[in-house]
Amino acid sequence: MNYAEICIIKRDGKREDFSISKIKNAISKAFSATGITDEQQLVADITMNVISRFSNPTITVEEIQDLVEKELMKVRPEVAKKYIIYREWRNTERDKKTQMKQVMDGIVAIDKNDINLSNANMSSHTPAGQMMTFASEVTKDYTYKYLLPKRFAEAHQLGDIHIHDLDYYPTKTTTCIQYDMDDLFERGFRTKNGSIRTPQSIQSYATLATIIFQTNQNEQHGGQAIPAFDFFMAKGVSKSFRKHLASFISFYVVMDTNTSVEEKAIRALIEEHLPSIKTNELERETFRMALTALQINIDKEHLARVIEKAYLQTRKDTHQAMEGFIHNLNTMHSRGGNQVVFSSINYGTDTSAEGRMVIEELLKATIEGLGTRGEVPVFPIQIFKIKEGVSYSEEDYQKAMTDFEAAEEGRMTFTTPNFDLFLKACHTTAKALFPNFMFLDTPFNQNDKWDANDPKRYQYELATMGCRTRVYENVAGEKSSLGRGNLSFTTLNMPRLAIEARIKAESMVEDGRNKDAVEMKAKEIFLESIHEMATLVADQLYARYQYQRTALARQFPFMMGNDVWKGGGNLNPNEEVGDVLRSGTLGIGFIGGHNAMMALYGKGHGHSDKAWDTLYEAVMEINKVVDEYKAKYNLNYSVLATPAEGLSGRFTRMDRRKYGKIEGVTDNEYYVNSFHIDVKEKISIAEKIKREAPFHAITRGGHITYVELDGEAQKNVRAIAKIVKVMYDEGIGYGSINHPVDTCHNCGYKGVIYDKCPVCQSENILRMRRITGYLTGDLSSWNSAKRAEEKDRVKHL
Structure with missing residues (x-):
């Protein structure tokens, strides 16, 4: 064939004259990409072999590339792979x-x-x-x-990995933060238009908390969390109590003697002699005697009544503050698209009367809900901390189970100071899906510095973002959650690695009918590829970290300027954030553990021990990479059980196009989250918890285990408490309980509603469900993959 007569048809339909050099250059680039630079004769031979296979005077670009692939596969498969990848990229x-x-x-x-x-x-x-x-x-x-x-x-574009929040990449911002709220309240802070002084009442504490949430949300792309909400709000309760008590005593003096007294002096005596809003007889008498120095004479009975009135008014204020806090976080828009702050609060271990009052009223306000219909609040995500001897004990649990109704109603006393709050938390979960439960006694959640007598022991307690992100261990400083967050995370496509491992194994094992040999080889290839891909992700996270370091402190005026991210307050506005970010975490995530095991064995890890062992080994391979890179760069690398919302469908669609429909792998609209048992798999509550628990210890960048209940959980709070105990006993780090919460928009009926409201027959139903870590009441706002997943969720018995 005369080369001059050959015509090339381009992708847009245009025609151009044939050029040998273009084919030769493309093949040369593939060789160079493989590191081979001295095979010019072989390149020329391959080029001529490609041309010799032209059968028509007109040929498309795609047809030429197909021929190049075939010729490269014959002599240099490794070069062919580079050529194919480049072709897909283009x-x-x-x-x-x-x-x-x-x-x-x-x-x-x-x-x-x-x-x-x-x-x-x-x-x-x-x-x-x-x-x-x-x-x-x-x-x-x-x-x-x-x-x-x-x-x-x-x-990323080929679907091997998913770099999260790519739209925020150019801004150099970080993902999330956990506030040292006590520090912010005591110092005060600055916003764009002025400074905020230390709050002086529980209402102000709660309001400023929402302002901090809203302001900082605009400087990050992820969630915001308060690690010790009860501890941080307790001071506000004390200040409100002192203010009310001083006011009531002043009023008493005016009524009794028709003289006035300075309330500031009374407040000083209250602070000196009444250390708590819960007073005993000795404290009241000492205080009464101290008042005489101000020429205030009040008898024991009247003082007790005044103190009780101040206490009740403080509780009322605290309830209103918590009510306002919840309403604000569900209505204050922090970004475009009517987005409210992705907020979380952790609590449960402050045993002071003030901290306990905060949580008691918070739980009441959560149950009361929003608006006139009492809709379940979506935010904040609430997390109750379970701590032996503080909010939980086996002795108190067994005692409560002897007469749970009495325990719930407060007709039973417990040795653990906050065990009653634990029961109230279970009651609230049964009604409003929150709080979730974090287990501080699980070995990997403990801190040796925690001391029950330390008033700031919360510094050494783990806290979490409600979706599951965990920031605790720290190569750059104190092991704590305060003033730190996640820098970025990237997820590897575990099912794809398993699919390709199985395909390769079947081609490599001589006797393809030997199932055990194929599976053994597939597992070997799979674990190697997990390590290789995790290494790629670790490199990518480091590259992003290096880019984030170049941000100027003035790009984050609130977060850095107010020392919200610890260390940021020491920077000049035009100084790069640099090493300040070293305290953050870099997460290597994974998705589709169940689907990967189906690709390897045709069985999930919910009931197959072989699959479970392999998945565990796979996650441990990621941990090996984490340990290697943590040592290499002295950075907080971690393994994250990815909370996939949009990603769950993206990987699946790409893999179905590439490999076709594979039963249990690509035949659904979604990949199952991280190490979770398949949402469709019938498994008991206890067994699900038992099989997922060990993965919590090896996913220290964040994890969560869910169980799905059928029916109205509010009618069986005892069952909620039992499930939490199973989680505690099995070593879960962070757990949650899902159940249907439906509300009729028309009449306000709450319960499990199937098609129509049983009271008014309306079909206008708010169906509150959990998507990844947070709640939504409108499934139409979910993407197609998550809607399919929600539909498939089976109930655990």
Whole structure:
């Protein structure tokens, strides 16, 4: 065939003259990418072999590339692999040019697609929501093209890994933060328009907490958490009590003697002689005698009544403060798209009367709910800390089980100071799905510095973001959750590695019918590939960290300027954040453990010990990489059980296109979260907890175990307490209990509602469900993968 007569048809249909050099250059680049630079004759031979296979004078670019792949596979398979990857990369880049237009059109038309529904906490159809989505998609494109090193961008776009929050990559911000609220309250803080002084009442404490949440949310892309809500709010209760008591005593003096007295002096005596809002007879008498120095004479009976009145008014204020706190966090928009703050609060271990009052009233306000219908609050995500001798004991648990109704109603006394709050927490969970439960006695959640007599012991207690992110161990300082957060995290596609391992094993084992030999080889390849991919992710996280370090402190005026992120307060505004970020965590995440085991064995780890052992080994391989990189860079690498919302469908769609439908692997719309048992698998509550618990110890970047209950949990609070005990006994780090919570919009009926309200027959039903770590009351705001997953969830018995 005369080369001059050959015509090339390009992808856009245009024609151009044939050029040997273009084929030769493409093959040469593939060799160079493999590290081979001295095979020019072989490159020339392959080029001529490709041309010799032209059968028509006209040929498409795609056909030529197919021929190049075949010829490379014959002589150099490793080069062929590089060529194929590059070809897929170029195809992806070309597709993006047309895809971006389609994406923008979908946003304009407010289509119900997975881009517009990627965040169930955002109303993407509102003008501000549309702007957020426009910005997000354009910024991701910018990140791919100009910021990400090619090998990481390629791995993300091909679906080997998922780099989370790529739209925030150019901003250099971090993911989340856990506030040292006591420090902020005592020092005061600055916002854009002025400074805020130390609050002086429980209402002010609660209001400023919401302001801190809202302000800092705009400087990060993830969640915000208060690690010790009860400890931090307790001072506000004390201040309100002193204010009320001083006011009531002053009023008493005016009524009794028709003279006035300075309340400030009375408050000083209250602070000196009444250390708690719960007073005993000796303290009251000492205080009464001290009042005589101010010429105030009041008898014991009247003083006791005045103190009781101040106590009751303080409780009323505390309830209103907690009510306002919850309402504000469900209505204050922190970003476009009507997004409220992704907020979490941890509590349960402050045994002071003030801290206990905060939690008692918080739980009451949570049950009362929002608005006139009492809707279940979505935020804050609440986490109750279980601590032996503080909020839990086996002795008190067994005692409560002898007459649970009496225990719930407060007709029973316990040795553990906050065990009654634990029961109230179970009651609230049964009604409102929160709080979740964190177990501080689990070995990996303990801190040797924790001391029951330390008034600031909360510094050494683990706290979490409600979705599951765990920030605790620290190579750069104190082992604590305060003033730290996650820097970024990236998830590897575990099912894909298992699929490819099985395919390779079947081609490598001579006797393909020998199932055990194939599985053994597949497992070996799988674990090697897990290690390799985790290493890639570790490198990518380090590259992003190096980029984040270059941010200037003035880019985060609230977070750094107010020392919210510990160390940031020492920086000048134009100084790079640099080493201040070393206290943050870098998470290597994974998804689809169940699906990966199905690809290897055709069985999930819920009932197969072989699958369970392999999945455990796989996660341990990621831990090996974490340990290696933690030592290499002295940074807080960790393994994260990824909370996949949008990602659960993305990987699945890509793998189904690449490998077809594989039963139990790619035949659903989603991959199962991290190490979780398949949501469709019938398994008992105890067995599910038992099989997932060991994974908590090896996913210290964050984890959670859920159980799904059928029926109305509010009618069986005893069952909630039993489940929490099983979690405690099995060594769960962080657990949650899901159950249906439905509310009729028309009449306000609450309960399990199937098709129509049993009272008014309305179909206008609010169905509160948990998506990853947070709640939503409108399943239509979920993406297609998460809707499919929710539909498949079986109840555990």
